[in-house]
Amino acid sequence: MSGTLLQAWQAVANHPLFWVGVTLAAYQLGVALYQRTKLAVFHPVLVSTAVLVLVILAAGQDYAHYREAVQPLQVLLGPATVALAVPLYMNFRRIRSYFWPVLICLLVGGTLATVLAVLLAWLLGAEPMIMMTMAPKSVTSPIAMLVAEQIGGVAALAAVFVMFTGVLGAIFGPVLLRLCGVDHPAAWGMAMGLTAHAVGTSRALEEGEEAGAFSALAMSLMGTATALLLPLAVSLWMVFQG
Incomplete structure (x- = not known):
């Protein structure tokens, strides 16, 4: 009986949709905890990452298997990133009025x-x-991984730092x-987008559409x-050092 259960579990765990479902469920758990408690430690990304690590280890799988299984979700990262242009478009006039402050802040x-x-x-x-791996830590993973490789870092480790x-x-x-008394939506969004890329932008959108627009712009x-x-x-720098 135990052998039959083991085979059944392996069949379920090896099905690609299983890991897609686990990923979505882990993120939804994080969203529910964050909305109920409003505590930063229960941020959906942090909670879902911890849950997924535990489930992958308990299932006896590795990251390569998980990454291959959730390819459908990775394909959606592109459209999700492009969708951040919507608040940019909605606030274009206001963004244009802050051209020089935005440039200086960048x-x-x-x-x-x-x-x-x-x-x-x-x-x-x-x-x-x-050091070269940490340098592009404040941008999205695809850019950070590419830049890290170009300057002598490690792409996989750059993704972790990001x-x-x-x-x-x-x-x-x-x-x-x-604590610093920053409450202007534009300044709030620019700070989050510059330092915390897409995750910071999702947090800025919680503060309002304007903050989210400036965060998407900064990112x-x-x-x-x-x-x-x-x-x-x-x-x-290398030429100067040489």
């Missing part, structure tokens, strides 16, 4: 988010490979902004600037 905030991460890693004695940055930004970002600009300028900056 240059100052984006530079500090990158330089401080590398500097902190250097002060803690990290190897150059780790995930932690987004989750920690969504948890502690609102608290720090309130897009930060990703573009990182992809174009960070490899160039690292190349110039």
